[in-house]
Amino acid sequence: ETGVTQTPRHLVMGMTNKKSLKCEQHLGHNAMYWYKQSAKKPLELMFVYNFKEQTENNSVPSRFSPECPNSSHLFLHLHTLQPEDSALYLCASSQSGTGGYYGYTFGSGTRLTVV
């Protein structure tokens, strides 16, 4: 597989559930990102990882917990979410050290619905 792959594509979860989103990239990039995209809102940067180290957390609630075990994989662990957390969650990657100079490569996203 090539590019950035996100699973699952769709997820429906209750407010008391625990679930995880997975992102995998095969581009040899070392920087990975989680974005939230809500209806009629701009892309919101949530977390940034460079070489497996978290370098940015944009005041994201603790019910979202990222994990980056290696430069190719990124997870977003979810627990006790709220209905307003329903959104499209996008993973992206870039070559670390370039600061996104060549742009980010995005996955297709996970459409999350919290009921």
Place this chain on the structure above:
Amino acid sequence: GQQLNQSPQSMFIQEGEDVSMNCTSSSIFNTWLWYKQDPGEGPVLLIALYKAGELTSNGRLTAQFGITRKDSFLNISASIPSDVGIYFCAGQLDDKIIFGKGTRLHILP
């Protein structure tokens, strides 16, 4: 903080028409990027611009990096149904990419 003002927010056009959208900022950027997001998918990079004044084409798409480095435009010529989607501009500076709010393009049959 840094912000990008992208306009228009949405457009309704007839198939075959040309489209123009733009982004402006009070900040200077090193790189301007244009992405397209199809329904249910992630954004895909269309054009990257690296030099002030640069004009770059990708098929029916043409984009320019403004001379002041604070703005960019994207033109689409002779629109077709598959051009439907959300177009995002993005500026890169200081190890960050800032995204505009997007222009939603609708094409009437």
